[in-house]
Amino acid sequence: MTEKKSDLKTYAKNTWCPGCGNFAILNSVRKIFSEMDTEKLVMVSGIGCHGKIVDYVDVSSFYTIHGRVPATATGIKLANPELTVVGFAGDGDAYGEGLLHLMFAAKRNVDITVIIHNNRVYGLTTGQFTPTSPEGFKGKSTPRGSVERPFNPLLLMLDAGATFVARSYSNRMKNLRMVIEKGINHRGFSFVEILQPCYTYFNTYDYYNERVYEIDEISGREDAEKKIREWDYSSDSRIPIGIFYREERDTFEEKMLDNLIPAKRKRKVISGKLLEKIV
Ligand SMILES: Cc1ncc(C[n+]2csc(CCOP(=O)(O)OP(=O)(O)O)c2C)c(N)n1
Ligand code: SF4
Ligand SMILES: [Mg+2]
Known part of the structure; x- marks a missing residue:
């Protein structure tokens, strides 16, 4: 049964x-999801302010542990490939605690969106x-300024094998919606980074309002890499947003499951007596 809900608000x-x-991300996601079959949608979130988004959208969801959004989303997709699985992770969550999970989900090209x-x-x-705070960032754990240089997650994702790599900015609503929607519709691993100011x-x-500009979709890996390198998360250069890379490739679950849907497989019912024996 196709289920559509109008505003997807919760109590x-x-x-x-x-x-x-985060408010702009929430509004975009609600609008996009309200056009979709919500019965087949699952949201997965990490731990942090971002994670609360699953509380605010009336769709089935899984609040996972820190850094494990890609792993949990992969598990759900493998159990039932008919589901559309969309993960919501923080930068600390995905680039710090859970970086390897993110990279391996990209490598496998699981059909999920993060x-x-x-x-x-x-x-x-x-x-x-x-990992993406700028050098010199003053915060609770770096009162004299961080001495580390940030890394560029889009470059990492491109190298790891993500077949959809995009960035948007929460203050560019049209671009934000377009990028999230195309990421969800892409068949394969979609990586969508949103620059989301913490007020x-x-x-x-x-800083972003002065520098962010929209790009036309790029074709070709070399040009994608060049464009991604334009801003290194520390410099005062302009900041491109949009779709940097898109590629069609067989997905992990297509290759692994060969059209099997594990969640629909008939299971043996264990009788009470047998259970007693086992216990
Ligand atoms: C394994 C583990 N380490 C640390 C924490 C504590 N912790 C909870 S939220 C958080 C930071 C979240 O930052 P980020 O992922 O960037 O999300 P934001 O709050 O910025 O949205 C940390 C360190 C935890 N819950 N689990
Ligand atoms: S402004 Fe910062 S601290 Fe406040 S909810 Fe947003 S991310 Fe969290
Ligand atoms: Mg964060």
Whole structure:
């Protein structure tokens, strides 16, 4: 049965700070999901302010442990490939605690989407630096400024084998919706990073508003890499947003499962007596 719900709001009280970039992501996601068959949708979230998004959208969801969004989403997709699985992870969550999970999901080309709420700070734990905080970032754990250079997650994803690599900015609503929608519709592993200012611990609105610009979709890996390298998460250069890379490739579950749907497989019913014997 096809199920469509109109606004997808829930009873949960929203506890994000006023001005948080997460609101724009939430609104886009609600709009996109309300056009889809919500019965076949599953949201998976990590731990952090971003993770609360699953409380605010009336769709089946799984609140997983820190950094394990790609692993949990992969498990759900493998159990039932008929589901559309969309993960929501933080930058600390996906690039810190769970980086290898993210890279292996990209390598396998599982047909899931992972949306990163990249505020470049640990928001929920009140302002520590993350792998994409700029050099010199002053926060709770780096009061004199971080001495580490950030890495570029889009480059990592391209190299790991993601077949859809995109970035958007929460303050560019049209682009945000377009990129998320195309990421979800892509067959294969979709990596969508959203620059999402944390109003309270790292207010980057002015910085992004001055630098962000939209690109036309790029064709070819070399040009994608060149464009991705334009901004290194520290420099004062312009910041491209849009779809950098898209490729068609067989998915992990297509190759592994050969049209089998494990969730629909008949299981042997264990009788009470047998169970007693086992126990
Ligand atoms: C294994 C593990 N380490 C640390 C924590 C504590 N912790 C909870 S949320 C969080 C930071 C989350 O930051 P991020 O993923 O960037 O999400 P944001 O709050 O910025 O949305 C940390 C370190 C935890 N829950 N589990
Ligand atoms: S701490 Fe930052 S990321 Fe978390 S809700 Fe507040 S503004 Fe948003
Ligand atoms: Mg964060």
